[in-house]
Amino acid sequence: MKDKLKYIYLLLLVGFINFLLILFQLKQIAEFESRIDTMLYFSMFVSVFSVTIISVLLSKFDLINILKKILIFYLIDVFYSWFITISKNINNPDFNLLLAFKNHFIQYNIFSVFLLIFLLAYFIKIIKNDKIRFNSIILHNFGDTSKHLEILLLSSIFLNDKLLLNNLLTYFVTQFKNTNLTAFLFLLFFLNLSILLILSYFVRTLLCSWIELKNNQGGANLTFISSLTLATLFNYVIQIPFRYDNDALGNHLFNGAVAFQIIFLFLLYFLIYLIINRYLIGTAVIVFLGITLGVVNSLKLSMRNEPVLVTDIIWLKQLKLLFSFVNQNYLILTVFSILLVINLILVLHKKFLTGKIYESRSIRLIFISLILLSYTFMFSIFARIKDHKINNNIPLLSKLNNGLNLDYLGFKTNATYKSLTYVWTRQLTTKIIEKPENYNEDTIKSIYKKYVEAAGEINKSRSNSISKQTVIFILSESYSNPRKITGTDISYDPTQNINKLMTQTTSGQMKSDGYGGGTANMEFQALTGLPYYNYSSTVSTLYTEVVPRLKKFTSVSEYFENKIVIHPSAASNYNRFNVYNQLNFDRLIFQSGSSEKFKKDEKIGLNTSDQAVYDTILDNIDENEYQFFSVITMQNHAPWSEWSPTELTSFNPTFSEDTNDSLQSYVRLLYHTDIATNDFLESLKQIEQDVTVVFYGDHLPGFYPNYAFNDNPSNQYLTDYFIWSNHQTNKLDYEVVNSSDFIAELFEHTNSKVSPFYALLTDVLKNSSVNQKKLSKNQKIIADDLKMIQYDISLGKGYILKYEDFFSID
Template structure:
């Protein structure tokens, strides 16, 4: 006989909910204390954890106990799913609003809840709950003796025997196990039928419970725990162990035994869906996004006082409890709204429907085949697009490509399919014809695929928004394409057009056309979604958060690689939101002409004291990959000094520190600044990589190379990254030596097992070019690769440097040792290089600099040490004058051209008169290095003094502010404006 109506059993879900929430917080947000270091906190933590772990046991016992009262439990599956959707969406919204991120998995599990096993307990309970009333009815018919026998048999076989033998006899390895849930569910049914728990006196239960609870601390001392809570599997402590089973049964029986508590009859309290509270709490705390936040953003610090520790646990606990109560109340109210309630009822199934499962699946397919067909076509087209890029960029073809596309780009394929589907919906809203919309959408995506293949084949670059401006030059574009391709494309378009007409006529009557309200909705929703493309690179914007959730990597430094990983459509969208630069006040042709005239005069004044010209001069810009003195890194000591020669050389020549705009990356941005004289910090945050996002769209790209007769670039690596081949061509380089180019690198030696060509070989290649006969001025851009990440144990004697300090983690120590050895090799190679340069009987000037620090110092706070973690070494050396024009000067890369001309006492052109003024009269400007733990965004412009301190722009003098404004106007004109000053910036020195 079931006496649940006369007991406090209805409060079990609330109590179980509270225990579950506490258990999840202790699992995710708290690191288990050590029994030796914090004995009292250790006992308190594990006592709370073990007791709270029985919350899941109690709810299963409760469901079994009340199963006879639960009518048509299978019909509640649709409402359970409604709860999951609501709570899942709340989790996504919470993560987006509070933490500016979520994962596509958070949406996927709403459609396929059991696909990732995120809700193991719910999955185990489901079948027992659905068929609980049937099982309960069957057990009810059994005799008293049979039920008593089962009550003895189940605990003995499934609980006592595994405890005695210490083996998992029935594959019960967690409290979520289907077998364990079944045991508790059946016991709950039997407890509801028999009054066995009620027959035991409450006093005896309480005494037994107290004894077990007092024994737990003793057990914890005798057999201490040292595993993470999530990995706890023990016959003493797991919630499926004998002690925890006893505690669960005793507490459950106490709810049955005590007299009914009269609770408030207030309308809100009465309307609170008690039975749904545990479900809400379970779904909420098990959501991957919530579990992640509890584990990371809300994780308690280990070294805090016990009082503060308990207080923080209590605060998180109460916050989650309140959230669950509010969520449950709101969801329950929503479920009673007419339309939602009708949908829930329509989706509900009965036991009789199980016999009709094949027919139901068929009916679902028939009702939704058109949408499914669109999705399948979208998946297929996106897969083919990405595979095509793979084949073009990863030759020769391998069968593994077919699998690689799915394994590396599954999320991006899904996102592209969503974009395809929305595009179809938009076209369908316009035409109100299914086949017209489908064929048109398919045609557009096929054309994109073909255009992508052609563009990559011709330019080694995917389709970008800048290419749309070339539509006006369609005749010239078509001349570049094989006529056969054009003919095939035209035939394909005709076939699509005819097919759409025939299909529309043939299947015209198999679907209902939409009314005007639906059509407006079909048009508006995709347009609203697609408008997000214009904010895709805005920091913390919703479109950027969504793209990040689907694993989209913009890869602006490697656009073709981006198309290979993300697909052509997504990579195109990545490049839509690229505002180049904010327009400075007063931008006009008239004002630009005034500035040009102003610095025409400035050039004349500077040149009065300059005696030399560029004729027969050789200037080398040497970018040394990841080079920076590690002993300048805060909280780090490397001994002996790995770069003794450079340390000495910097004292003998013009030298100082360069402000890098990157940390661990951004090489091309330093190149761009040094070659153009423009500052990255003036650009928009949506344009992080000028080489791929800016230079291709510029009609004219003024650069330092414009001043020279001969321009040569050397990069001892492949040139696929950063669009260097096309950029250097636009900058006027005559030759580009790289690994795989038609201009062969003579020296390609590597050190140890390093995959990168050594700096010694890079310098030898440079010397070979310097010694070649030539007339006139010459510029060489050398970008080395030896010290590029990762810093694996490449070198045979990397352990010769001792690393100490608190700037790095244990995992980084070996990498820093390898890195330091690499610097030492560079230092020795540099000494040989300078020695050879000194023997050359013609003027050679070297501007040598490190592009950024290696990202190895993960224990140093960027907010505290941002500036020193972005300072690299540089020097300017001339083999004939050896004159020191400055020392210990802090500069940015855009100043190197002006500093090189000054070091050689070379006259300047008007544009470089402007750069000279900016270099000499303004503090060095850069991106704010303290605004991010890695690479900061453009636009966060700061100034840095000679002693490495930030300077506010408001502290600049009136003259400095005017100079800065002139500089920004010219930069805007050259990059985002009308280019009134482009030819002026390109003119040679007179």
């Protein structure tokens, strides 16, 4: 009998035993209680035959050695399955770690069969089985198959694991429960054999990896097992910062989240091993990257309530800025540890687990290509997403993506319940904006005509031109009213001047799209009037993901001849240098990365003071020209540390000591912002030329704990804004606006004529902005008009660009 036929025969023998155990498990499902009895009896009969044959074969082997391996593999399965269960219950507050271990440790399914097989094998062994004709025939035909049988028996341990078996049956029954019973059972048996084959490969790899380890060789098998082990470990490390003792609409973690992330990381780690082709160095790189990602992810979540995203790679260009957010002692310790580990690895890899993982370059290239193809296939599935859903028949991915749509809840929530790598995958594959229904040239033309007429009506009652004055947009970093936070006690109002001003001029609350971060997105919307909410929720940074694809990068600044940007930070942050050049700004004044540098660098706290920024504006105002200033401050940016005025104190009894320290420093920094802003506006009153200031906080500081917003969740995303003019007093009543509404509000505040596009933004401001709880039919039409134009200039055909006057003011 040929070796392949022998193996197939053994596979069927072991397969029937496993099939019987699966049927016992299936029988516990109510709808299959009696329907499978006939197949159950038949399987029992065949399994008795299988057990007999296997026992005869085992009787010639070293039973003690095989039993040792079974015990070792059983323990490997128990601990691995237990760790996966921990990962799946990371957000479950009722999860009992010890009880889960007990449940995983006590798995009787396969051991009752193993006990029978080994008792029978031992009995046959002591009665000299080779004297029995039946036994001698079996041993003659299968005597050299010990290794195959051993691997199949070890594979059965993994196949009968509770976690794998339950998930397998749940998926299979869901997919094929309406199939004819005979066909259903045949498919189940075939699936059983297929899984057994796959697991036998895994067991063989595990055994070979142990041999490589004993031989001090970092080979392909050890690399495979290490990739899987590290992927499982770092899946947990990555997700632990997201731990949240609550569910999302009944889900503590979505089905498939753990498996998807482990597969994603396994492929990535195996790819790293293949590229480096040295086991110890590859392991060191993977561990370094895994720990770094875990730490950075935790830091970013604590500071900005947002996970590490694919687009964050641009921050590698600003390492100095990144390091400024980290405690210097920790940073020194980390760098020292990394250097120590690198040196240790360089010494060890010459003596331990030496040699190349793959000697053949062609084999390496084949595996690298297969991994890249796997990622391509995965990304292509998500690239074809429609209405937030992918094809329903794709195992794992369909369950993970198609259940509940959490896109609207943001990156953190999706990473918490669907995994961080799921967020990365969606970010890499999702279109920046969905194509609206009825998008075509005729629709755009009708919108154009509608708002040309609307602009004409608006301009009948307006007499001013926005370009005949100086306009200053000030994005005040992290500016918000701390008194809105429940339980916060402050000795006196740190922003009394601005609060008083807000009662006298156009002012209100701005809805931020981020908590603790998202500055560039607020800035983009304020300048362009294009709201973030119309873009895909997977878009992280509008400047880097959207701007490069815009067919028309419109901005309120284009109506001014003299345009200046002032920001005491790096010009390369969020691609600002290129963005402002694209908008034809005449002068760029940054801390670094621009030809004209920020000269005033007086600090309050740890960052450049607001007073220094305001002084820079005043130094650059030319009363003989009409100018546009785009200004971003940094004084209230993290980290927060300020000691004066000492009499200004704050405290929240529910906060930790560290959080209260940050709160107190932040409140004192706001005091300095308030004084500097009041003095700045007083200086502007002395200028004869008309000047209008649009002042807004981009987001709340990121030190508040999530529970601080339990009483009023909307407060987490509401900051303060005002629009003020030096020679007029005007107060418009818009209680809550989006940052994209500022342009329309500015034009109304200054009684300035509008373009057809700004007539559209005015209609949105008045009818369908973020302050509207539920849109009427007419309000929805206005909102859809803006989304249609936004799509047209983002991913569409650019039909509106045929009408040059749509963006111009008569």
